[in-house]
Amino acid sequence: MDQTYMKKKPILPLLMSMALPMIISMCVNSLYNIVDSIFVAKISEDAMTALSLVYPVQNLVTSISVGFGVGINAMIAMYLGSGNEERAGAAATQGTLLNGIHGVLLNVLGLLFMPAFLRMFTSDPELIDLGLRYSTIVLCFSIVITIGISFEKIFQAVGKMMVTMISLLCGCVLNIILDPVLIFGIGPFPEMGIEGAALATGIGQLSTLVIYLVVYFRKPINVKLSFRYLKPEAELCLRLYSIGIPATLNMALPSVLISALNGMFAVYSQTYVVVLGIYYKLQTFLYLTANGVVQGMRPLISYNYGAGELTRVRKIYKISLTIIAAMMVVGVIICFAVPEMLMKMFTSNPDTIRIGVTALRIICIGFIASAVSVTSAGAFEALGKGIQSFMISFLRYVAVILPAAFILSRTFGADSIWNAFWIAEFVTAAAAWLLYRNILKPRKGTEGEEVLTEKSE
16 A cells, blocks of 8 residues: 555645544544533442543553554654554554553453542442442443553554544444443333443443454555564563553543642532543533544655655644644633533523633633643654643643642632642643654754754653
């Protein structure tokens, strides 16, 4: 399969052809997250609170899978850009094997530690019971998630975005259909309550993996998974983890943030925990859509970097940043215009709606600034600059927002915590831009050719 189009086609149409399928699939995935929460909220507000408490662990499983998948994606694209399909196949095979092992470990450890994790945030036995009933089923699909995401990143690395779009769409649509059927017991199906929501999620994820496998075996791609690559290679594994670990930490940091904020809010009222959970469901629609652009951008940057097309790398970054910033503008407008309508999708409690309206209008102040952080983190991952990418996410989710939230809550009360979000976004955007200027700024080599600044990690 000829992939030279990645360094020859005009950037904007090429980026959109890569990103649009992912944007569509991320939109549907975001819609699923929202619909899932709406159905669970109809069980009870306690069920919605339980989902909010379990979310960090659920997000951790996905984060590890996607983070390591970013390493697989970047290595495959770089090898293809340099014309080495053999090494690309080795990266895909060993990366998928390692991610499968991650899935088994996450399943076992998650089931062992979930009771203690829930008791960190609540002593209510009903909330703990709901959380355990949901998480036990969800965690059993961990290996399905890790293997499925590995195939997603392999297909993305070779430019097969339509395959990933169709697979993700089918899984999300099946989730949406099964949610009310299994939660409320429609037709011949029993009423399963919160367990039904968990099972619908798992079945949707399994269907996505099945589609990947069918497509891979029926329409082979130029990156081959093979038994001859199964023997681990220390250097290759090190390169996969050098990108995958920082990317995983990037993805996992929101879980740390949510858990810490849940602890701060629980001192005041469980209503704040519910609002935080609702916000994170709503913001997935915006940030997962932006992530669709990043997923389209990432293999293009990796491929062109491997091919030595350095000017093109910077242009891809700038165009991606412009598109993501435009998305964030839309998010700001919606949160300012109709915050009450957004909250009423999840709750009818007047106090929850009131607090949620205030939260959305304050938090969205930082959306546009976050475009710089989101784009830069994805670009650095594509370049193999995992440490720089992690630095951005660490600032955004831990180093700035948590101290700011703590100080604000102790000084002005719980409602002031929401200001920590936009403060963190502006500080992180400034830091991300400085890193961008330092790493992606053009330099002249010894023979006058353009090079990227290389910093050791």
